[in-house]
Amino acid sequence: xxxxxxxxxxxxxxxxxxxxxxxxxxxxxxxxxxxxxxxxxxxxxxxxxxxxxxxxxxxxxxxxxxxxxxxxxxxxxxxxxxxxxxxxxxxxxxxxxxxxxxxxxxxxxxxxxxxxxxxxxxxxxxxxxxxxxxxxxxxxxxxxxxxxxxxxxxxxxxxxxxxxxxxxxxxxxxxxxxxxxxxxxxxxxxxxxxxxxxxxxxxxxxxxxxxxxxxxxxxxxxxxxxxxxxxxxxxxxxxxxxxxxxxxxxxxxxxxxxxxxxxxxxxxxxxxxxxxxxxxxxxxxxxxxxxxxxxx
DNA sequence: AACGTAACCAACCGCCACTCT
DNA sequence: GAGAGTGGCGGTTGGTTACGT
Numbered sequence: 356x357x358x359x360x361x362x363x364x365x366x367x368x369x370x371x372x373x374x375x376x377x378x379x380x381x382x383x384x385x386x387x388x389x390x391x392x393x394x395x396x397x398x399x400x401x402x403x404x405x406x407x408x409x410x411x412x413x414x415x416x417x418x419x420x421x422x423x424x425x426x427x428x429x430x431x432x433x434x435x436x437x438x439x440x441x442x443x444x445x446x447x448x449x450x451x452x453x454x455x456x457x458x459x460x461x462x463x464x465x466x467x468x469x470x471x472x473x474x475x476x477x478x479x480x481x482x483x484x485x486x487x488x489x490x491x492x493x494x495x496x497x498x499x500x501x502x503x504x505x506x507x508x509x510x511x512x513x514x515x516x517x518x519x520x521x522x523x524x525x526x527x528x529x530x531x532x533x534x535x536x537x538x539x540x541x542x543x544x545x546x547x548x549x550x551x552x553x554x555x556x557x558x559x560x561x562x563x564x565x566x567x568x569x570x571x572x573x574x575x576x577x578x579x580x581x582x583x584x585x586x587x588x589x590x591x592x593x594x595x596x597x598x599x600x601x602x603x604x605x606x607x608x609x610x611x612x613x614x615x616x617x618x619x620x621x622x623x624x625x626x627x628x629x630x631x632x633x634x635x636x637x638x639x640x641x642x643x644x645x646x647x648x649x650x651x
Numbered sequence: 652a653a654c655g656t657a658a659c660c661a662a663c664c665g666c667c668a669c670t671c672t
Numbered sequence: 673g674a675g676a677g678t679g680g681c682g683g684t685t686g687g688t689t690a691c692g693t
Contacts, residue, residue: 379661379687401678417679418662430660453681468682469660477658656692663685670678 376410380419384409388416389424422463429461433470435510439503441467442475442495449487 376384391407397420400413409416422428433441437459444455452464452471459467479486 377663399678413678414680415662422661450682464681465661472683473659654693656690658690659688661685661687664683665681666683667681668679670676672674672676 375412377415380423384411385419385424388420392420392424418465422465427461428463430466433462433466435503435506437462439500439507441470442500442503445471446492446495 387407387409391403395403395406397403400417402413404411404413404416407416411419423430440459441455444458448454450468452468456462456464456467476486479488479491484491
């Protein structure tokens with residue numbers, strides 16, 4: 356229990372008395388903890404910390420073990436499959452990080468939480484919408500998640516087909532089916548909403564030759580028959596297909612003009628420079644606005 | 652090269668629920 | 673039943689690194 360938490364209330368030694376360490380763990384401390392747990396197992400963290408000779412709280416030892424030292428822990432490089440699961444499970448359970456983490460082997464709730472806060476919430480903030488808003492959730496479901504699926508498919512196709520593009524790919528959205536044994540299976544179904552998308556020039560697009568963590572950019576290229584693929588690259592020139600907006604819809608530029616403050620977006624680098632690390636690009640923003648407009 | 656800012660992530664904090672005595 | 677001890681969870685903070693000017 357933490358020295359400041361309830362676990363060290365009256366009757367226990369104060370932090371000063373125990374001379375407890377705080378802050379980053381040293382390699383020596385890590386070794387002591389790993390060796391002790393290897394020999395004695397987990398559990399009873401406070402007594403474990405004392406017996407191991409660590410000047411740490413049990414809570415700190417537990418956290419260090421679970422989030423960092425555990426042999427099966429995986430850190431960094433969250434795969435598209437994992438991103439997809441996180442998005443889906445968060446839409447289902449909200450901030451139940453530990454519950455979500457249970458379905459991502461080797462991932463800790465802390466890492467998933469950090470991922471969500473740094474990568475996902477950031478873009479909600481940039482969009483000036485709440486991360487729990489329907490607009491944001493719909494954008495995740497109808498835009499990011501299908502793109503992740505496309506990206507996963509592309510990777511699978513590339514590896515199994517010597518980089519031959521899968522021409523049967525269609526725009527999809529994803530749902531996760533939970534099997535009785537708890538295993539989660541991503542499943543896809545076609546959606547029509549993306550058909551209203553598209554058509555802008557390179558000037559108002561952030562599309563580039565590489566992809567971000569959500570497959571924002573290259574998914575269009577790898578999925579030529581997708582509804583997202585009415586534009587393509589020809590050498591260095593960005594080509595756009597003829598505009599086919601439904602009458603009820605406003606073109607992207609129309610929305611750009613009244614839907615968002617793009618002076619801010621521009622200042623923050625959304626329009627220029629390397630956009631490859633941005634989760635959101637212009638079609639994302641337009642799509643989001645479109646959904647809001649249509650009351651989706 | 653120096654500085655400022657943004658992004659990332661390990662660690663901490665506070666609360667709650669559970670178990671044990 | 674009450675209180676202490678503990679584990680677990682979600683939220684937050686602060687240090688470090690990366691990046692941009």
